[in-house]
Amino acid sequence: MKKVISLILGVSVIVLMSGCLTQQAKISGDASGEPKVKKTQHMFVFGLANQPQVIDAAEVCGGANNVVAVETQTTFIDGLVAGLTYNLYTPRTVKVFCAE
Numbered sequence: 001m002k003k004v005i006s007l008i009l010g011v012s013v014i015v016l017m018s019g020c021l022t023q024q025a026k027i028s029g030d031a032s033g034e035p036k037v038k039k040t041q042h043m044f045v046f047g048l049a050n051q052p053q054v055i056d057a058a059e060v061c062g063g064a065n066n067v068v069a070v071e072t073q074t075t076f077i078d079g080l081v082a083g084l085t086y087n088l089y090t091p092r093t094v095k096v097f098c099a100e
Contacts, residue, residue: 021074028099031069035095036060040078043090061098068097 024031037060041053058064073093074082082090 020076020079022071023073024069024071026069027067029068031071031097033097033100035071036098037094037096039094040091041072041094043092044088046087047090055094055096057096060096066099068099071095071097 037055039055042051043049044051055070057067057070061067071094073095075093078091078093
């Protein structure tokens with residue numbers, strides 16, 4: 001019983017100490033609106049076996065001048081899935097913001 005409690009406590013500490021990661025490249029303007037594209041990218045083995053996944057922001061926004069920002073984010077759900085699979089599968093969310 002003591003081992004089970006220790007395991008639950010250890011997992012709880014790891015989950016509570018983990019955080020979400022967001023990186024945003026602001027090109028121009030304000031990226032506070034809804035993203036034009038929101039996709040999940042799939043990576044494997046701690047992200048080392050990254051499958052080539054390209055999102056052409058200029059194509060999505062109808063030209064490079066219309067790109068406001070590109071954001072990559074590890075959401076809580078992404079982190080939870082990565083933790084449950086021991087980082088063998090590591091998803092992340094990518095968003096592209098365009099000028100209106």
